[in-house]
Amino acid sequence: MDYDRIYIRDLHLRTIIGINPDERKNKQDIHLNITLFTDTKTAAESDNISDTANYKEIKQNIIRLVESSSYNLLETLAEETARVCLQSPHVKKTTVCIDKPGALRFAKSVAVEITRPR
Numbered sequence: 001m002d003y004d005r006i007y008i009r010d011l012h013l014r015t016i017i018g019i020n021p022d023e024r025k026n027k028q029d030i031h032l033n034i035t036l037f038t039d040t041k042t043a044a045e046s047d048n049i050s051d052t053a054n055y056k057e058i059k060q061n062i063i064r065l066v067e068s069s070s071y072n073l074l075e076t077l078a079e080e081t082a083r084v085c086l087q088s089p090h091v092k093k094t095t096v097c098i099d100k101p102g103a104l105r106f107a108k109s110v111a112v113e114i115t116r117p118r
Contacts, residue, residue, distance in 0.1 A: 003037035003092055006055050013063060016070035017077060017100065024070070030077075030100055031109070032062065036085060037093035053090040061087070074098050074112040082116040093117045 011034070014027040036053045043052030061084045071077045078096045085094040097113040104110055 001092075004040040006036040006038060006040070006053055008032070008034040008036070008055060008059055008062075011059065011062065013066045015066045015077070017072075017074065018103075019072050028100065028102075030066070030074075030098055032066075032081065032099075033097045034058075034062070034081070034085060035095040036088070036091045037095075038090045039092070051090075053088045058085055058088055058091075074100055074110070075114075078112045078114045079116075082114055086116065086118055091118070 011032040013030055013032065015030060016024060017028055017030060018024065036055065036058065038053045040052055043049070062081055065080060065084050066077070069077060069080070071080070078098050081096045081098070082094050085091050085096065093115065095113065095115040097111055099109040099111040101109040
């Protein structure tokens, strides 16, 4: 099935992420881009937030997860972020891309992107 998409773009947060000793004690910047795959037709007709994925609520849940987490791997953080997105009953699938600026010398960032269905 081809779903509609809701995007949360360039969500900038700070968290403990990484395997090196300094990464384990100092919060680092990460940038998230999230796609929520859903059906917006009912919400468009009803004009009622309860008929769609509430992206503000999803964003708040992601912020709580990220700011309180201390994962070693971006892969784990991406997986947990996808799990949060899929808790919304209107989200049928999600794509999560997390950038870690400055993770590699001579590279702007390193990113992990995953797509998970319900």
